[in-house]
Amino acid sequence: MSRKPCCVGEGLKKGAWTTEEDKKLISYIHEHGEGGWRDIPQKAGLKRCGKSCRLRWTNYLKPDVKRGEFSSEEEQIIIMLHASRGNKWSDIARHLPRRTDNEVKNYWNTHLKKRLIEQGIDPMTHKPLASNSNPTVNTPPENLHSLAAPSSDKQYSRSSSLPSLSRLTNKDGTPVQGGSLSHKKSFKRSSSTSRLLNKVAAKVTSVKEILSASMEGSLSATTLPYASYSDGFSEQIRNGEGSSNAFLTNTLAEFDPFSQSPLYSEHEINATSDLGMDYDFSHFLEKLGRDDHNEENDMNVEYGHDDLLMSDVSHEVSSTSVDDRDNIFENFEGWSNYLLDHADFVYDTESDTLI
DNA sequence: AACAGTCTCAACCGCCTCGAG
DNA sequence: TCTCGAGGCGGTTGAGACTGT
Numbered sequence: 448m449s450r451k452p453c454c455v456g457e458g459l460k461k462g463a464w465t466t467e468e469d470k471k472l473i474s475y476i477h478e479h480g481e482g483g484w485r486d487i488p489q490k491a492g493l494k495r496c497g498k499s500c501r502l503r504w505t506n507y508l509k510p511d512v513k514r515g516e517f518s519s520e521e522e523q524i525i526i527m528l529h530a531s532r533g534n535k536w537s538d539i540a541r542h543l544p545r546r547t548d549n550e551v552k553n554y555w556n557t558h559l560k561k562r563l564i565e566q567g568i569d570p571m572t573h574k575p576l577a578s579n580s581n582p583t584v585n586t587p588p589e590n591l592h593s594l595a596a597p598s599s600d601k602q603y604s605r606s607s608s609l610p611s612l613s614r615l616t617n618k619d620g621t622p623v624q625g626g627s628l629s630h631k632k633s634f635k636r637s638s639s640t641s642r643l644l645n646k647v648a649a650k651v652t653s654v655k656e657i658l659s660a661s662m663e664g665s666l667s668a669t670t671l672p673y674a675s676y677s678d679g680f681s682e683q684i685r686n687g688e689g690s691s692n693a694f695l696t697n698t699l700a701e702f703d704p705f706s707q708s709p710l711y712s713e714h715e716i717n718a719t720s721d722l723g724m725d726y727d728f729s730h731f732l733e734k735l736g737r738d739d740h741n742e743e744n745d746m747n748v749e750y751g752h753d754d755l756l757m758s759d760v761s762h763e764v765s766s767t768s769v770d771d772r773d774n775i776f777e778n779f780e781g782w783s784n785y786l787l788d789h790a791d792f793v794y795d796t797e798s799d800t801l802i
Numbered sequence: 803a804a805c806a807g808t809c810t811c812a813a814c815c816g817c818c819t820c821g822a823g
Numbered sequence: 824t825c826t827c828g829a830g831g832c833g834g835t836t837g838a839g840a841c842t843g844t
Binding site: 498535549 | 828829830831832833834837838839
């Protein structure tokens with residue numbers, strides 16, 4: 448059985464679309480609407496295949512298609528979603544209002560992928576490259592959100608020397624812990640959506656680092672990511688307050704992306720059961736902190752069925768027990784991914800509302 | 803000014819999914 | 824249940840723009 452190819456036909460034009468062709472297509476769709484792409488070329492008087500018409504319309508002519516530079520917020524979202532979903536461009540594009548999958552894909556291939564490689568990160572696995580050829584940059588792979596360049600990236604796009612690299616090193620050439628200042632900057636400039644995503648990703652990384660350091664008894668200012676933060680998080684560490692599980696507990700408890708995000712009203716926060724959660728996020732973190740402490744006495748502690756992430760949504764996000772620290776890490780990442788997977792809203796940056 | 807190399811992104815290609823009959 | 828076709832998706836290409844020498 449062989450299927451007749453869609454775009455095989457005599458006299459069909461290929462290549463760049465002319466203004467005249469665009470006008471014909473726009474005019475036809477305005478009058479008759481989208482759909483029935485196979486018939487559109489003939490009806491609209493175009494010597495194109497239907498598929499070509501559909502692509503031209505969806506990627507370029509459609510009125511609500513956003514074009515132009517990607518903002519740093521959009522970059523961060525792309526990087527984060529790519530880390531959890533891979534090359535699912537249409538999926539990623541759904542989280543970027545008015546962006547097409549083709550545009551996201553192109554932007555990844557021409558900008559973001561190169562930037563990750565330059566910073567010693569495998570763009571496919573989002574882990575450090577086997578042989579890190581860039582000793583001046585030692586950014587943890589999880590610091591995906593810190594890799595987004597300023598929105599003025601376009602001006603560097605044709606340069607092989609990425610400007611972000613200079614921001615990743617101190618004056619003496621040593622790497623800045625946890626990435627670049629642009630990360631901090633991005634918090635200020637973020638939309639609510641990306642602030643939420645930033646927070647999740649940042650804390651995932653931070654908690655990982657802290658737990659690792661704590662486990663090794665080596666927690667210190669130098670082990671902390673985001674040392675350049677001024678949000679009080681690393682301040683406590685630098686002040687010597689961060690050498691115990693108490694700090695971890697406090698730090699974890701203070702982080703609640705729901706409460707910090709205007710995207711969620713109070714009733715929405717309380718409605719986390721919609722996500723299969725019996726506790727809100729701060730409860731989860733507090734418990735995680737407690738159990739991390741208790742773990743010293745009971746390394747085989749099992750979470751009850753009413754524990755966030757460990758029960759109702761566990762099939763989606765992670766394992767059901769936390770008997771080692773790797774699982775703790777996975778649960779944070781799992782929660783982050785779960786959040787993204789369920790964030791089927793579209794954020795309108797103009798009205799600052801969910802649509 | 804001319805040329806070569808590099809980069810960008812619109813467009814194409816081929817495979818996959820899904821729904822209608 | 825099977826077949827078929829429309830539409831969707833991700834990978835790739837190549838023309839044109841840009842940059843460096």
